[in-house]
Amino acid sequence: MKAKPCENILGLAMGSEQSRLRQQLVAASMGMVTTHVLGVCVQLKICDLLRDEPLAISELARVTGTQPEPLRELLIILASLDVVTIEEEAVALKPSGRLLLADQTGNVVQWVQYAAEFCAPAWMELADVLLGIPPAAGSKRRIYDALSSKRYPAEIFHGAMQDTQVEISATLAEAIRLNPGEVVADLGAGQSSFLIELLMRYPNTSAIAFDRFSDFTAMKQLAHAQGVAGRLQTIRGSFLDPLPFRVDVIVFKNVLADWSMEHLKRILTMARQGLNPDGRMYIATTFVHDPPSPDEAVVSLNLRVLTEGGDRSEVDYVAIAKEAGFELTRQERVAAIMILEFSLKGTA
Incomplete structure (x- = not known):
């Protein structure tokens, strides 16, 4: 079996259980090697x-x-990760390495950049998160401040987030029902293909993609390719401020977990004001078990490190939506995706 990076970095003989456990923890502590x-x-x-x-x-x-020598060492680690092979000083690309090509379908290039450039520096402040110490000015934990100041490229962030929204977008597109003539707005849309899929399903509707940082380039290209560009409007703006439109349906896809409860109430209040009287709001989020699985804990802790939020349950969303003037009309769980449908109070 091929050795993985840092698997026996101490060079210990694995004769005793203590040696094995010691090396296991040492290898885990060097996890940043793979990221970088x-x-x-x-x-x-x-x-x-x-x-x-x-x-x-x-x-x-x-x-x-x-x-050459540091590069050789880096390539040896890449070979242990099945990215390349090395034979007699010749380096060749393996199938998994093709997923690090930017033009490869299903590539993980922007996710790798997000992990290395956004997540890794911010996780250096994990202890502050646990101790409840707010991020200082210029902190790596202020991801939205970094995007605003253009310290981090927004396209990397949105590209990585698009990977996390593929399943949730498809599930939500199946769950939503639109009436002819209705307008739907995706708040915090990023570069998601969700609205394009929805417009293709409902030819007599239109949509607004609303986001503070996205330039919507990938979304516009896909909309043109699918023949729905004429029914898609893109607007730059913050959902913490009054919305510059009124629509029939508002959608949030895995974006509300980034915000504190105080900000979350304001966001939903702005959404309520941007809805027509008989409008509907959908919140789609990843279902989190109680207690969370290890993967769910990583995702939630990453949110806490990078933002002011963290994964929340459907009970949390229903409660804060009620405070903002909504009432729950439908709740549906599809695999790991939770979809909550709300109407304005008194209109259900």
Whole structure:
């Protein structure tokens, strides 16, 4: 079996249970190695250089402007991750390495960049999160401040978030029912394909994609390709402020967990004011068990590290929506996705 990075970084003989457990914890503590190795692989476009044919390590070093020996070590780690193979100094791309090509369908390039550039620096402040210490000015934990100041590229953030919304968008598109002539707004839309899918299902409707940071480039391209661009409007703005439109349906997809309860109430109040009297609001979020699974705990803790929020239950959303003037009309769970439908109080 191929050794993984840091699997026996101490070089211990694994004769005793204590040695095995010790090495296991040491390997876990070096998890940042994988994050940064993959991040640098993307940054240097190593997989792009290997796309068509194997290259010698010396040639890769020349083309990337790197030092041969450190590059060799990085490539050995990439080989242990099944990204490349190394045979007699020749480096070749493996199938999983093709997922680090930006033009490959289903690639994880922007997710890797998000992990290395957004998450890894912010997790250095994990203790502050646990101790309840607010992030200072310039903190890596203020992800939306960083996006506002353009310290981090918004396209990387939205690209990574799009990966997390594929399943939730498809599930929500199945659950929503639109009437002819209705207008639906996706608040915090990013670059999601959700509205395009919805417009294709309901040809006599129109939609508004609303987001503070997105330039909507990928969404517009897809809308043109699918022939629905004429029914899609894109607007830059914050859902913490009064909305510049009134619509029949408002949708939130996995974005509300980023905000404190105080901000969440304001967001839903703005949504209520942006709805027509018989309008509907949908909140789609990932279902979280109590207690959460390890993966769910990672996702929630990552939210707490990067934002002021954290994963919440449907009970939390129903309660805060009620305070903002909504009442629950339908609740549906599809696999790991929870969909909550609300109407304005007194109209259900």
